Amino acid sequence: MSTKCNLDKKSAWHAHVVTLFPNMFPGPLSYSVVGKALSAGRWTLSTTNIRDFGLGSHRTVDGTPSGGGPGMVMRCDVLASAIDHARKTESGLQGIYLSPRGEKLTPQLVKDLILSPGLLLVAGRFEGIDQRIIERRKLREISIGDYVLSGGELAAMVLIDACVRRITGVLGSDMSLDQESFEGKLLEYPHYTQPREWESLKIPEILLSGNHSKISAWRLRQSEKLTRARRPDLLGPITCKHTTPSDDIDNI
Numbered sequence: 001m002s003t004k005c006n007l008d009k010k011s012a013w014h015a016h017v018v019t020l021f022p023n024m025f026p027g028p029l030s031y032s033v034v035g036k037a038l039s040a041g042r043w044t045l046s047t048t049n050i051r052d053f054g055l056g057s058h059r060t061v062d063g064t065p066s067g068g069g070p071g072m073v074m075r076c077d078v079l080a081s082a083i084d085h086a087r088k089t090e091s092g093l094q095g096i097y098l099s100p101r102g103e104k105l106t107p108q109l110v111k112d113l114i115l116s117p118g119l120l121l122v123a124g125r126f127e128g129i130d131q132r133i134i135e136r137r138k139l140r141e142i143s144i145g146d147y148v149l150s151g152g153e154l155a156a157m158v159l160i161d162a163c164v165r166r167i168t169g170v171l172g173s174d175m176s177l178d179q180e181s182f183e184g185k186l187l188e189y190p191h192y193t194q195p196r197e198w199e200s201l202k203i204p205e206i207l208l209s210g211n212h213s214k215i216s217a218w219r220l221r222q223s224e225k226l227t228r229a230r231r232p233d234l235l236g237p238i239t240c241k242h243t244t245p246s247d248d249i250d251n252i
C-alpha cells in the first residue's frame with residue numbers, strides 16, 4: 001500500500017506523498033544533487049497510493065461536487081483512510097495539501113519546513129479535495145504559484161526539491177546557498193564561464209582580474225540593479241521605484 005525508499009536512516013528529513021500516481025516518484029527527484037542526496041540517505045521518500053483505499057470494485061476515489069458544477073472532487077473518507085494509514089507507519093510528519101489557493105511557497109517557508117522531521121504531502125487531482133479532510137486532518141495549504149496545475153504531484157516535487165537542496169551538505173558548498181536569488185532579498189548576479197569571448201560577447205574584465213573584493217562589489221551592484229529592474233518588491237517600499245522594460249539586465 002505504501003512504497004518506501006531509503007527509510008533506513010530514521011534521522012533523515014522525510015517526505016511522504018499521498019497520491020493517485022505514486023509511480024511519478026521519485027521521478028525528477030532522482031536526478032542531480034537531490035537524487036544523489038536521496039541515494040546517500042540524506043533525505044528519504046515514500047508514497048501512499050490513494051487508489052488502494054478507493055471504494056468498491058472500481059476503487060472509487062471521487063464524487064460529483066455537492067451543489068453542482070464541473071469536474072469531480074476527491075472524497076474525504078477515502079483520503080482519510082490513505083492519510084491515516086500513512087501516519088500510522090510514519091508519525092510526526094507535518095500535513096500539507098498542495099493547493100493553488102494556499103499560502104505561497106517562499107524561501108522563508110522552505111526554511112521552516114525543513115525544521116520539521118518531515119512532511120506528509122497530499123497531492124490533489126480533479127477539482128480538488130473535499131474541504132472536510134483539510135479541516136479534520138489539519139492540512140496546511142501551500143501553493144507553488146499563481147497558476148493551476150493538473151495535479152499536486154509536480155507541486156509536491158517542486159516543494160521537496162526546494163527543501164532538500166537546503167539540507168546541510170546536499171549542495172557541494174553552503175556558499176552556493178548564501179549567494180542565491182532571494183537570499184538577503186536580492187536576485188543573484190549574472191554568471192559567466194569559458195570561453196572568454198563568445199559571439200562577440202566578452203566576460204566582464206573585472207571577473208578575470210583576480211581581485212576578489214572588487215569582484216564581490218561588482219556582483220553586489222549587479223544584484224541590486226537586477227533586483228531593482230525586475231523585482232523591486234523584494235527591496236521593500238522605500239527603495240521601490242517605477243521601472244520600465246529598458247531598465248532590465250541587458251542595460252546594466
Ligand SMILES: C[S@@+](CC[C@H](N)C(=O)[O-])C[C@H]1O[C@@H](n2cnc3c(N)ncnc32)[C@H](O)[C@@H]1O
Pocket residue numbers: 097098099100101122123124125126127128129142143144145146147148149150151152153155
Ligand atoms: C486542477 S487542480 C484544482 C484546481 C482548483 N479547482 C482551483 O481552481 O483552485 C488539481 C490539483 O492540482 C494541485 N495544484 C494545482 N495548482 C497548484 C498550485 N499552484 N500549487 C499547488 N498545488 C496545485 C492541487 O493539489 C489541486 O487539488
